[in-house]
Amino acid sequence: xxxxxxxxxxxxxxxxxxxxxxxxxxxxxxxxxxxxxxxxxxxxxxxxxxxxxxxxxxxxxxxxxxxxxxxxxxxxxxxxxxxxxxxxxxxxxxxxxxxxxxxxxxxxxxxxxxx
Amino acid sequence: xxxxxxxxxxxxxxxxxxxxxxxxxxxxxxxxxxxxxxxxxxxxxxxxxxxxxxxxxxxxxxxxxxxxxxxxxxxxxxxxxxxxxxxxxxxxxxxxxxxxxxxxxxxxxxxxx
Numbered sequence: 001x002x003x004x005x006x007x008x009x010x011x012x013x014x015x016x017x018x019x020x021x022x023x024x025x026x027x028x029x030x031x032x033x034x035x036x037x038x039x040x041x042x043x044x045x046x047x048x049x050x051x052x053x054x055x056x057x058x059x060x061x062x063x064x065x066x067x068x069x070x071x072x073x074x075x076x077x078x079x080x081x082x083x084x085x086x087x088x089x090x091x092x093x094x095x096x097x098x099x100x101x102x103x104x105x106x107x108x109x110x111x112x113x114x115x
Numbered sequence: 116x117x118x119x120x121x122x123x124x125x126x127x128x129x130x131x132x133x134x135x136x137x138x139x140x141x142x143x144x145x146x147x148x149x150x151x152x153x154x155x156x157x158x159x160x161x162x163x164x165x166x167x168x169x170x171x172x173x174x175x176x177x178x179x180x181x182x183x184x185x186x187x188x189x190x191x192x193x194x195x196x197x198x199x200x201x202x203x204x205x206x207x208x209x210x211x212x213x214x215x216x217x218x219x220x221x222x223x224x225x226x227x228x
Contacts, residue, residue: 004157031213031214033214033215035218040124040220040221041220042119042121042203042218042219042220042221043158043203043205043218044218045215045216048213048214048215050212050213050214056213058215090157090158092157094214096212096214098212099145099146099207099212099213099214100144100145100146100148100206100207100208100209100214100215100216101145101146101163101165101207102214103160103163104158104160104214104216106157106158106159107157108155108156108157109155109156109157
């Protein structure tokens with residue numbers, strides 16, 4: 001099992017450009033999450049999904065969109081990139097049977113720089 | 116507003132020393148987790164505590180959940196250079212089955228040989 005994979009690893013965007021961060025998991029997990037990590041700020045939840053076709057906002061959803069058409073994939077879309085979106089983005093997944101007591105498995109992250 | 120406050124934010128110690136990292140909140144959590152993150156990688160779960168007063172040990176690491184389930188601590192005995200990394204606590208606010216976690220801002224630990 002590859003676990004949670006994310007692409008790309010690093011990207012530079014110009015202000016106003018758009019891009020999609022890809023996330024795929026091969027563990028048949030129901031729950032998937034997108035976080036951003038800024039220096040000294042821990043991780044902030046952007047969006048999450050409890051199953052295919054179901055998504056919901058987290059703490060910091062503004063400027064982002066998600067979709068979950070399959071169990072495996074959970075792409076994060078940035079529209080009109082802004083410097084404030086410069087961050088490291090992590091995708092995670094969990095089985096979805098025990099809520100907050102479950103292990104979340106994280107991908108290696110995507111480092112995004114918006115100039 | 117940071118619901119989970121970790122302290123200290125940065126800790127640099129010599130190999131063999133002991134240390135404690137704290138994770139505090141004014142809110143009650145149904146469970147609390149500790150993750151460890153190395154540079155360039157995603158966080159990896161170390162432990163989950165769910166009962167007030169619970170103590171769990173993982174080799175030289177001891178985790179405790181406060182009696183009121185508002186705080187937690189991580190104690191490392193005889194720290195090794197391999198313990199270097201970012202330690203994150205994360206709490207689940209309710210028993211609802213969404214798995215949503217609130218993360219502390221992290222404690223960066225540097226253990227010098």
